[in-house]
Amino acid sequence: MTRKYELVYVVSPDATDAQVADLHTQVEQITQRLGGSIEKTDNWGRRKLAYEIGPHKEGTYVLETIDGGGELMKEIDRRLKVSDLIIRHLVVRIDEEQTVVNRTRSKRTEASQRRRIARGLPPDRQPGEGQRGDMEDDDRFDMNEVER
Amino acid sequence: MNGKRGFGGGGGGRGKTAGQGGQQGKDGQRRPMFRRRKVCKFCADKIDDINYKDTKLLMPFVPERAKILPRRISGTCAMHQRKLRTAIMRARQLALIPYTAE
Numbered sequence: 387m388t389r390k391y392e393l394v395y396v397v398s399p400d401a402t403d404a405q406v407a408d409l410h411t412q413v414e415q416i417t418q419r420l421g422g423s424i425e426k427t428d429n430w431g432r433r434k435l436a437y438e439i440g441p442h443k444e445g446t447y448v449l450e451t452i453d454g455g456g457e458l459m460k461e462i463d464r465r466l467k468v469s470d471l472i473i474r475h476l477v478v479r480i481d482e483e484q485t486v487v488n489r490t491r492s493k494r495t496e497a498s499q500r501r502r503i504a505r506g507l508p509p510d511r512q513p514g515e516g517q518r519g520d521m522e523d524d525d526r527f528d529m530n531e532v533e534r
Numbered sequence: 535m536n537g538k539r540g541f542g543g544g545g546g547g548r549g550k551t552a553g554q555g556g557q558q559g560k561d562g563q564r565r566p567m568f569r570r571r572k573v574c575k576f577c578a579d580k581i582d583d584i585n586y587k588d589t590k591l592l593m594p595f596v597p598e599r600a601k602i603l604p605r606r607i608s609g610t611c612a613m614h615q616r617k618l619r620t621a622i623m624r625a626r627q628l629a630l631i632p633y634t635a636e
Contacts, residue, residue: 394587394628435629437636445629449587476628478586487582494580 388422390484391452391459395466395475396445399432405471406446413450416462422454439473451480572609576618584617586624592631596622600632 393413397406410427417424430447439445452459459477466475499509576584584591595603595610595618602622605615625631 396628436626436632437629437634439629447628474628476624478624483583490582 388453389455389479390425390481391454392478392480393450393452393459393462393475395448395472396435396439397448398471398473399442399444399446401446401471406448409469409471410448410450412465413462416465417452417454417458420454420458420461422452422458424450424452426451442473445473574609574611574614576614577611584614584621586621586628586630588621589625589630592618592622592625596631598635600635 395409397409401409406429414424426449428449430449432444432446435443435445452462463475463477466472498511502509502511575581581591586592595608597603602619605612608615610618622631626633
């Protein structure tokens with residue numbers, strides 16, 4: 387019964403690439419020691435922060451997807467809190483949400499396929515089908531409206 | 535009789551459209567309100583996953599002051615507004631989205 391977590395941490399802009407890589411290996415070591423595994427690592431590179439955190443205006447974002455237990459994430463969280471180089475981090479559990487998302491998605495496609503078959507159409511939507519253009523739906527909120 | 539009907543019929547629609555009968559003095563101010571039917575963006579576009587990493591998706595829901603846009607304006611449905619809220623709060627923690635405008 388492993389859980390899936392997502393970890394994002396923001397490394398201080400002063401850190402060199404080697405230091406960022408070092409942090410990654412540290413996280414990897416902890417996961418291995420506590421019986422987890424890293425599924426995916428993604429370095430977003432340097433980004434501007436939405437607000438200043440202490441003296442920093444930029445940060446290097448790293449995303450890791452980790453399989454493991456709660457104890458492991460607790461340990462990682464503790465270690466990241468202590469680290470000086472890391473200015474922000476966030477641990478989120480994602481497996482439950484993912485199953486829900488997948489379920490709704492498959493449910494929707496199934497339902498639409500069933501409906502289409504009932505109408506005597508091929509189960510998948512053909513290109514060029516549908517009465518209205520796909521993106522020109524005017525009913526939608528387009529961010530420039532003000533309620534009066 | 536006429537006056538009575540004006541009272542009864544005028545309030546039939548929304549409160550804001552106001553009655554038209556018998557108000558000759560200020561007809562210039564009240565024009566019929568056009569209001570769009572609001573649709574939840576996430577339901578309409580079939581976005582199941584409101585993710586905190588997707589700043590492009592979230593930014594329109596935090597206008598200039600960086601406050602979360604209320605449902606009454608954006609038209610988002612209750613379920614998606616809740617998901618949106620958690621996503622925005624997570625994104626704020628990581629400085630992907632501001633807490634306030636400076």
